[in-house]
Structures are given as structure tokens and as C-alpha cells.
Amino acid sequence: MVGMEACSWYDEEQTTMNYLVFNWKMNPGTRSDADKLMRAVIKSGKKKNVIVAPPFAYLERIKKMIQKTSIALGAQNVAFSQPSGGMLTGEVSASMLSDFGVEYVIIGHSERRYQLGEDDVHVRGKVEMVQKAGMVPVVCVGERHNMSFSRAKQAVIRQLFAGLKNASPRKKLIVAYEPVWAIGGDKDVSPSRAVRMIMEIQTWLDRRVKKNVPVLYGGSVHADNADDFLAHRCVKGLLVGSASLNPKEVSALVEKVR
Ligand code: 13P
Numbered sequence: 001m002v003g004m005e006a007c008s009w010y011d012e013e014q015t016t017m018n019y020l021v022f023n024w025k026m027n028p029g030t031r032s033d034a035d036k037l038m039r040a041v042i043k044s045g046k047k048k049n050v051i052v053a054p055p056f057a058y059l060e061r062i063k064k065m066i067q068k069t070s071i072a073l074g075a076q077n078v079a080f081s082q083p084s085g086g087m088l089t090g091e092v093s094a095s096m097l098s099d100f101g102v103e104y105v106i107i108g109h110s111e112r113r114y115q116l117g118e119d120d121v122h123v124r125g126k127v128e129m130v131q132k133a134g135m136v137p138v139v140c141v142g143e144r145h146n147m148s149f150s151r152a153k154q155a156v157i158r159q160l161f162a163g164l165k166n167a168s169p170r171k172k173l174i175v176a177y178e179p180v181w182a183i184g185g186d187k188d189v190s191p192s193r194a195v196r197m198i199m200e201i202q203t204w205l206d207r208r209v210k211k212n213v214p215v216l217y218g219g220s221v222h223a224d225n226a227d228d229f230l231a232h233r234c235v236k237g238l239l240v241g242s243a244s245l246n247p248k249e250v251s252a253l254v255e256k257v258r
Pocket of ligand 1: 186220
């Protein structure tokens with residue numbers, strides 16, 4: 001299998017992860033619920049390598065809450081360019097986010113690609129802006145429909161190629177494999193297929209961008225199935241949507257962080 005050399009073994013004992021990214025998406029609905037949720041993350045113990053990406057409206061309060069912890073702040077979006085005079089209504093620049101204390105930015109999420117028309121030019125620009133501003137892009141890739149492995153691989157590699165064209169090999173980068181059809185919190189995903197794709201992604205990154213880019217898995221991950229993905233050395237962490245809104249799931253997942 002192509003990609004085996006990049007990451008070749010499976011270790012049932014190794015079910016801890018390097019990165020746990022909570023993507024709250026457009027949730028929760030109120031500031032007080034955001035505080036409650038954040039308290040659950042903070043209460044759950046180990047905090048290193050836990051990244052919380054709340055909606056922009058809650059960034060300020062979440063930042064205050066995590067001040068004395070090692071939880072990192074993430075954003076769910078960023079402007080794809082920085083035109084002179086700041087002429088980009090409704091957008092938030094990478095320099096603003098970095099100045100604010102954001103360390104990670106989710107880019108190219110399928111909800112942005114397919115519901116908001118984010119294209120390769122946007123993804124590429126955002127990666128460049130985020131890296132230049134000293135933050136870490138978390139670039140999402142994934143096939144849109146449940147299709148054969150080889151077609152899915154083609155789609156994923158195309159997204160990597162287009163989105164990472166201007167990525168700097170000298171700067172940090174994280175890639176998240178999220179098969180779009182597996183997003184929603186309750187979809188039946190095969191960990192072995194996901195791992196196989198992550199191995200392909202790792203091989204591509206090793207050759208085309210740089211070695212040891214962490215690759216995460218996202219799509220219907222919860223505490224009960226997390227270990228099935230994390231048992232493989234190639235999977236460096238998880239990008240979690242639905243389960244990140246449930247305090248019980250949150251503590252169980254944070255427990256697994258290295
Ligand atoms: P779910 O965990 O709800 O499937 O969402 C995954 C996701 O889109 C995270 O970015």
C-alpha cells in the first residue's frame with residue numbers, strides 16, 4: 001500500500017493523542033452556555049495540546065477563562081487576504097487574531113467549502129496569512145461523498161495540492177482529514193479506512209511540504225470510538241464537533257490527550 005512507509009504500525013496500547021481540537025462551530029447559543037462548556041473543558045484535567053475554537057463572538061470570554069491554563073485558543077475562520085485599508089467587510093484578519101492571542105485557525109472546513117463557497121484560492125490565502133501571522137493553520141481536507149478509496153484519495157490529494165501550494169515548510173502546519181459524509185456526530189465511519197487515508201496524506205505531506213506534519217482525524221468522533229483512531233501512530237489527534245458540546249464527552253476525550 002502506498003504510504004505504508006510513512007507510518008507503518010499499529011499499536012493498541014498507544015491510544016493517547018497529541019492534539020485535541022474542539023470545533024464548537026456555531027454553538028452554543030448563549031454566552032452563559034459557552035461559559036458552562038468551557039468550564040467543563042477546564043475541569044477535565046490535562047490541558048496541554050487541547051485547542052478550543054469557539055465562534056468569534058465568544059473568543060474574548062473564552063480567552064479570559066483559559067488565561068491560567070495551557071489550553072490554546074483557536075479560531076474557526078480568518079480573512080484570506082489583507083487588502084490595503086482593511087477593505088474586506090465582515091472579515092477578521094490574521095494579524096488581528098494573532099494580536100488577540102489566537103494560536104490555531106481552522107481553515108477549509110467542509111461547511112465553509114460547501115455551504116459558504118470557500119474555494120482553493122481562499123484556503124490557500126488563509127494558510128499563507130495564518131502562517132505569516134505566526135499562528136498554526138489546521139487545514140481540513142476530505143472527500144464530499146462516500147466513494148471508492150481511490151476516488152476519495154484523488155479528491156483529498158487535489159485539495160492538499162491546491163490548498164497548500166503556498167504553505168511554508170519552515171512554519172507550523174496541521175492537517176485534519178474529515179470525510180465530509182462522516183461529519184455529524186453519529187455517522188458510521190471505518191477507522192481503518194480513515195487511517196489508510198491519513199497514511200496517504202502523511203506520505204504526500206512528507207514529499208511535498210515537509211516531514212512530520214501532524215495529521216488529525218475528524219468526523220463523528222466521540223469518547224467511545226476515539227481509541228479506534230488513536231491506536232494508529234499516524235493519527236496525531238482529533239478534530240471534534242458534536243461531542244465537543246457535551247461536557248461528559250469532553251472530559252473523556254481530554255483524558256486521552258498526551
Ligand atoms: P462531528 O464531530 O460533529 O462529526 O463534526 C466534525 C467536524 O466537522 C469537526 O470540525
